[in-house]
Amino acid sequence: MLEKEGIEELLVRYSEGETSAEDNSIVECWMDKSEENRKLVLDVQMLSFAADMSQVASQVDKEEELTKLHLKMRGKQSNRYLTIGRWMQKAAAVLLIPVLAGWALQMYIAQETQLTPQMIEVKTSPGMTASVTLPDSSVVILNSSSTLTYSSLFIGETREVDLSGEAFFSVKKDEKKRFIVNTPHGTSVAVYGTEFNVDAYKDSKEVLATLVTGKVGFSFQRNGNTKELVMNPGQKAAYDVEQETVKLSKANIDVETSWKDGRLYFYDTPFEQVLKSLSKRYGVVFVFKKESLKKNSFTGVFVNQRLERILEHFRLASGIKFRYIEDGNIRREKQVIEVY
Template identity: 70%
Template sequence: MEELLLRYIEGKTSVEEDATVEKWMQESEDNRKLMRNVQRISFAAEMAQVASEVDEEEELRLLHSKMDGLKMSGGKRRHAAIGRWMQRVAAVMFIPLLGGWLYLYLTREPKMVPQMMEVKTSPGMTAKVTLPDSTVVVLNSSSVLTYSSLFTGETREVKLSGEAFFSVKKDEKKRFVVHTPHGTSAVVYGTKFNIDAYEGSQEVLTTLVEGKVGFSFPNSGIKKEVVLAPGQKLTYDIGQESIKLAKANVDVETSWKDGRLYFYNTPLEQALRSLGKRYGVEFILRKESLKKNSFTGVFVNQRLDRILEHFSLASGYRFRYIKDKNIDREKQIIEVY
């Protein structure tokens, strides 16, 4: 990266490399500090090279010699020659002045103005984001994360619509708050947890991997909070405004962030929901009895049609894509019967 930054400063990078560097600089304050250090090193090297090519004493000696030789010459010629040599002397003297000014300019700490940042993932895609405090967030399909380019004050606040896995940088002085739809939120200091809070869903799900999370939710107009222990999964029913805590299979709940789909005695409806998020589709169960079955299996970077073949072989269920011009939906619909 240091080599790429040097070429970027020298203007020798391609358009793709420019985009790579600029995205890297946006990821954290540490990256921006490294860029400033590379700029200083590059500038110092250039100034040293310029200084080594200019012999100041020789330039001044030649100037005196020329001036002595021109004392008896014509006025216009004398003034023109002196002017040219004074320009050379001025250039020699300007180098350290320019160096000092640029050093002060490059080493000053810029005043950073917080800006709101937004990261969106397309259906069937995931993305990893590093926040200003070095917290790492992995976004699932069709999710939106909004945050400030600088965390100021006593809290670090982000807004999530969708699903994300958070590895929060520990900071005892600044709480980390994730605001989710329907007036819910999660408050942490340093931990790893998963939140599933899509805008159109009837539930908000939170699974704690390690650390401590306080889940806040509205209940009859009153704000309440439930604290999760590691290995617990919380389900908040939006319509009923009720909470259910249960022991979680952490590997199952968070496998999506590693590109895997891990089912362990997982109810069919929940398994299809995971497939829907991963591949940007929507499943419709034609029979209520289908919800009674469950599946176990691991799929790594496989196409959806191949996964559905495994489901069919294991259960006898059939799947078909619905192509109805009268249905106006963004997602492809798959019927299960």
């Protein structure tokens, strides 16, 4: 990992090809951490290349500039990019020759195309959520027990990610590069720029997509063929994995997306769906002792409350009871709660 001290020297030596294999690995890992880091290294390489191609490069006292830069780097870390930026501006002032600018631009483009995209996987533990910013600045909020896989660089005509679980997407608009969310059971959602929620766990018999703004195409499987359903804002698509059928209905956006804001919002919501939401949020499994209990429905809002408190609310409101099932002979990943 790069430390605050010595960053400027290592980046310049890296751009000039004077680093060891170990140093190269350190810089490349640092580049992969953010788009800002990557662009900074490319800018340093561009100017170094131009300097090597010119006869005036000797006019630039790099040692003096690096010494000044090193002293400034001892300040706040937030100033490090600004400091290196000032060094690059001084170098650019000397190297401002049309021919050299052309060479520098070619070098920059070559560096861009030579970068190898890396696959990134983000997982959330049961009961946890996470926010992820993608390479195109789109934002994804992952719900509990979910996995998002994407490339560190979106190259080509599409921006594709893989989702297993539930996530809320706020996609940056790009008319030329469609955004595609690949989900289990041969389903996917394709957009250009919009906000939507996808609930697609591998072990679920249903894939749900709720559109908040914009327009999306929901793709699904039917008799071995891929079909697409175009959705409008305020609609919810429910795909039955076993029957291969899709039901399009009006969505309650607050109910479908409240989880991303740390709330649980139910409005005349079927009890089975209520417990499904609780299961995702708190990492537990509910088992119905009586199927007839699924016919109940509830309305209410819960904000940062313990599971036991919520279950007690249901007990007082409906008489439905809950009990934790303990089994010393079976090692379970999730706590099982019986509903009776």
